[in-house]
Amino acid sequence: MGDRTVVGLTEKVIVFGTNKSKKVIARIDTGATKSSIDLGLAEQLGLEAEQKRILVKSAHGSRFRPVIKESIKIAGNRFRASFTIADRTSMKYKVLIGQNILRLGEFLVDPLKK
Numbered sequence: 001m002g003d004r005t006v007v008g009l010t011e012k013v014i015v016f017g018t019n020k021s022k023k024v025i026a027r028i029d030t031g032a033t034k035s036s037i038d039l040g041l042a043e044q045l046g047l048e049a050e051q052k053r054i055l056v057k058s059a060h061g062s063r064f065r066p067v068i069k070e071s072i073k074i075a076g077n078r079f080r081a082s083f084t085i086a087d088r089t090s091m092k093y094k095v096l097i098g099q100n101i102l103r104l105g106e107f108l109v110d111p112l113k114k
Contacts, residue, residue, distance in 0.1 A: 004106050005075045008113030013095060016071040017045025024094050026074070028109055032098030035072075035081060038088035041095070042068060049085055056084055072101065079104045 013026045015037065022045060034056065037047070049066030056065050065084040072079055074097065081101045088094055102109070 004108040005077065006108050006110050006113060007075050009109070009111050010093070011074055011097070013097070014073040015041070015045060015095060016073070017047055020045060026095035026097050027093035028097050028102070028107075030099065030102065030109055032096055033100065035083045035098040035101050036065075036086050036088065036096040037068070037070075037083040038091075038094040039085050040089065042083075042085050045070075047085075054084065056086075072097075074101065074105065075107070077105045 007028055009028050010025050011028060012023060014021050014023050022041065024041070034054070047068045047070055049068050052067050053064040054067055055062055065086055067082055067084055069080060069082050072081060072095075079101060081104060088096075
């Protein structure tokens with residue numbers, strides 16, 4: 001466990017788009033199986049959804065969401081990962097990091113880390 005990267009409940013990340021990137025604060029959610037990005041941020045970065053849609057279950061019910069595959073840099077590590085696209089305008093964090101990315105980087109989540 002000593003070689004795992006420790007992240008907090010929120011982390012500064014860089015999301016890479018078609019021709020630009022954006023630094024945002026993301027919410028780390030160990031209960032989410034998939035990561036998610038705000039529709040507006042995805043459009044701003046020129047990200048286009050794949051033809052694929054997946055069923056996502058949340059507190060707001062179940063619905064199909066489009067999927068993108070893009071690069072993200074978190075805690076100094078860059079990964080290419082899948083994100084569902086969702087309207088997160090009413091949410092504080094425009095990016096949610098779920099288990100699919102946490103597994104890639106073998107991250108350890110420490111709620112006390114600032």
